[in-house]
């Protein structure tokens with residue numbers, strides 16, 4: 001396999017020459033921040049088994065009971081939430097914020113709910129699976145900060161429309177909120193180079209975005225220690241952790257922008 005340096009160089013050149021770069025981010029991006037992934041080594045689903053695929057139906061059937069179990073943080077939820085509450089952005093998050101600042105990266109589509117891209121300073125972030133710090137009305141879609149809603153009376157109801165409020169995190173079986181899905185689709189239509197960072201690319205609709213880019217002749221760059229279903233479609237595959245490879249890519253792009261790259 002090509003040396004890391006050669007692959008970093010190829011990735012930097014592709015990103016430097018591209019017109020509209022997106023990053024599709026998965027749980028692997030936050031592993032170096034201490035948050036467990038879902039699949040693969042150390043994954044929550046590897047440890048606790050895949051979650052109930054009817055989680056959203058359970059919420060609709062008994063919103064009060066669902067809230068009571070959320071507050072108790074049963075099962076894998078406690079490990080995930082505690083990991084997120086302790087987490088800080090890692091060098092990979094800061095590298096993406098710098099690429100946005102440099103005008104190289106246009107948007108991040110993240111499957112992570114940990115808020116770490118915003119914490120690292122990124123502004124253009126589509127959280128396709130929601131944000132753990134927010135609540136959302138399932139009727140009108142209004143999002144609230146957690147402290148805006150009084151959860152003493154369960155289930156909390158939307159002050160705007162009276163609909164049920166749940167956590168913003170998208171559950172299995174729950175439709176992706178239309179506003180964020182449209183943002184992801186519109187951005188993907190413009191993309192000619194997509195970074196695939198720390199995602200097993202198994203959950204749709206996010207897993208379909210790279211194929212859309214590829215179908216339109218765009219380039220894919222994968223950053224993942226392990227193979228995924230998309231590996232063979234990628235122009236560049238970097239096997240180092242994202243917190244190490246992304247800062248190296250940023251340095252190479254800076255050299256290209258300064259015209260000092262050899």
Ligand code: APR
Pocket residue numbers: 025026027028029031032037038039040043111112129197198199200201202203223224225226228240241242243
């Ligand atoms: N750097 C880069 N990639 C990493 C790192 C790292 N340091 N550590 C692990 N990975 C890779 C793993 O090899 C794996 O391919 O990150 C990927 C994480 O995959 P998943 O745990 O499946 O996470 P993700 O792809 O985000 O899952 C999508 O599934 O369960 C749902 O809602 C959940 O948003 C999640 C969705």
